[in-house]
Amino acid sequence: MTNQIIAALPDDCRAVLAPRLMTRPIRAGEVLYVAGSPARSLIFPHDGMISLQTRLRDGRMIEQIQVCRDSMAGGEALLGVDRAQAHAVVVLSGEASWLPVADLIEARPHFPSLDRAILSHVSRTLAYTAQAVVCASVHTASQRIARWLLRADDMTLTDSFQIMQRSLAELLGLRLATVSEACSRLMRAGAIRYSRGTVTIIDRPLLVAHACECYEASLGVTC
Incomplete structure (x- = not known):
């Protein structure tokens, strides 16, 4: 790469x-x-x-x-x-x-x-x-987390990567409980799997559907 x-x-x-x-x-x-x-x-x-x-x-x-x-x-x-x-x-x-x-x-x-x-x-x-x-101003924690995971997936070209929920909470300025709840929601929906700090994207189109509009908007302006 x-x-x-x-x-x-x-x-x-x-x-x-x-x-x-x-x-x-x-x-x-x-x-x-x-x-x-x-x-x-x-x-x-x-x-x-x-x-x-x-x-x-x-x-x-x-x-x-x-x-x-x-x-x-x-x-x-x-x-x-x-x-x-x-x-x-x-x-x-x-x-x-x-x-x-x-x-x-x-x-x-x-x-x-x-x-x-x-x-x-x-x-x-x-x-x-x-x-x-x-x-950060208008979208939900779940939408922002989905966007972050999609960006990581795009840039690493792998469906699995290591990121602790605590780290994700700190990066996004969210409470750990909020991140845990959002990740659980994405897991129940079947978009991701999370185990011992490893996130695996199971259904990418579904994860895109859970992300905010900023993800698709940012595809044309990624830095």
Whole structure:
């Protein structure tokens, strides 16, 4: 599996950047960087999921946006922001590549396609974030959970993945009891199976039917 931003670059551009990429596994629970740390690298997931999170005063970590193989983390550095704006935490294990920001900035004058890719990514990220705000404001916990699971399924290309209900509750800013009830409802409907932290999507069309309209709306603007 390959990050879609990297895959979409012209061959000559990829040939220049490839030797500068550092690729390694990422593990669930791993903190890749924290808010306020120097923004020195871009992170391109090939598999798995990274969650960009905000820490509230009470210590809770709430998800802003998911970063998967269709996007990158650390993109604010390309807009002149020298400090990370969120905590980047791995929620689904996989693999990712790191590229020093300085290397990409150095390559930009030689490859106009890089600027187009960056602007496209920023545009999609803004659209996805706006959709997420609407979703959190008006849709039910069950709908939001179904949407989150579908996004994970889309980006990992597997019907089963590890995510604890407590983690899902923290990411979405919900009570654990609310998440447990919503997952039980989805299981009774036959959309998913949940056992010992492993979610298995049994009936994807049914899960789509339980998700809010934001899921289908976001398919065209995934970041």
